[in-house]
Amino acid sequence: xxxxxxxxxxxxxxxxxxNGVDGDCVAEASWPIRFEPHNHTELRxxxxxxxxxxxxxxxxxxxxxxxxxxxxxxx
Ligand SMILES: [Zn+2]
Numbered sequence: 001x002x003x004x005x006x007x008x009x010x011x012x013x014x015x016x017x018x019n020g021v022d023g024d025c026v027a028e029a030s031w032p033i034r035f036e037p038h039n040h041t042e043l044r045x046x047x048x049x050x051x052x053x054x055x056x057x058x059x060x061x062x063x064x065x066x067x068x069x070x071x072x073x074x075x
Contacts, residue, residue: 005033007043009053013069027066029053 011027029047037043044064047053052067 006030007033007038007040009040009043009047009064011053011066011069012063013058013065013072025066025069027068029066 008028008030010029011025013025029043029051031037031043031046037046044053044055048055052070054065054067054070055062056065056070057063
């Protein structure tokens, strides 16, 4: 038996609400790699459709955002 491996996508927003750690949001979406989808691209699509995550351009780069931060316009 081996432990499950997980795909993990973390919210990359900075969090100034005081809920995060060191000013960063700590939300993350994880998925056991033995179930489909098996890659980050597919997982991003799944959590966008089912959990409200999004991938947006902030400061000139694409970042993953949890549902809470996806709803907030870029500063
Ligand atoms: Zn977040």
